[in-house]
Amino acid sequence: IQQIFKQFFYMINAIALNNLLLRKDVCSWSTGVQLRFNISQLEEWLHGKNLQQSGAAQMLEPLIQAAQLLQLKKKTSEDAEAICSLCTALNTQQIVKILNLYTPVNEFEERVTVAFIRDIQMHLQERNDPPQLLLDFKHMFPVSIPFNPSSITMDTIHLPASLNLDFLNEV
Numbered sequence: 724i725q726q727i728f729k730q731f732f733y734m735i736n737a738i739a740l741n742n743l744l745l746r747k748d749v750c751s752w753s754t755g756v757q758l759r760f761n762i763s764q765l766e767e768w769l770h771g772k773n774l775q776q777s778g779a780a781q782m783l784e785p786l787i788q789a790a791q792l793l794q795l796k797k798k799t800s801e802d803a804e805a806i807c808s809l810c811t812a813l814n815t816q817q818i819v820k821i822l823n824l825y826t827p828v829n830e831f832e833e834r835v836t837v838a839f840i841r842d843i844q845m846h847l848q849e850r851n852d853p854p855q856l857l858l859d860f861k862h863m864f865p866v867s868i869p870f871n872p873s874s875i876t877m878d879t880i881h882l883p884a885s886l887n888l889d890f891l892n893e894v
Contacts, residue, residue: 725777730864732765732779736786737860743789744817744856750824752832755793762787785812785858792821797835800842807846814852818843 739758743749762783769775788810795809796802810818822835822843882888 725774725779726864726866728769728774728777728779729782732782733862733864734860735765736783737858737862740786740789740817741857741860743786744820744824747824747826750793750821751826751828752794753828755790758786758790759794762790785817788812789817789821792818793825797822797825797839798833803839803842803846806843814855815844815847815850816852816854816856818847820856 743754743758765783766780769777769780792806792810792813795806797806806818813821819840822840825835827834878893882891
């Protein structure tokens with residue numbers, strides 16, 4: 724069950740983050756607030772179902788950081804440093820894409836300046852990120868089934884002759 728929810732939450736993260744990276748109309752402060760609220764509801768649900776150790780909540784980390792990125796101030800060099808230290812689950816290309824797509828929804832917000840984006844890129848240039856923008860939402864984690872040894876020993880098993888397993892030898 725834990726592996727299923729880890730996979731499911733990965734897919735939620737990948738699809739939501741990919742939509743965020745591809746749609747300018749959803750890159751805003753208010754979307755960041757809504758995303759963070761929805762993610763907290765999912766985290767509470769996991770906790771309520773005693774699935775917090777499943778790794779499912781960790782699958783949402785890139786989406787959480789993207790939501791926080793949408794909510795942070797984006798003006799000064801200190802803001803750029805804060806963004807770089809906060810967004811460790813997002814690669815440079817994803818951070819820059821979200822900042823480029825950021826759209827103010829009211830007159831109190833401002834667009835992200837090109838100088839600020841260059842500042843972010845300068846801070847992140849030492850990162851060795853993969854050049855991948857979108858997440859593979861079809862990625863499947865390997866299923867691991869724990870081995871539970873039987874309490875029955877092999878010398879106590881009797882194989883019926885009707886199975887025609889004469890080629891098996893007792894060692």
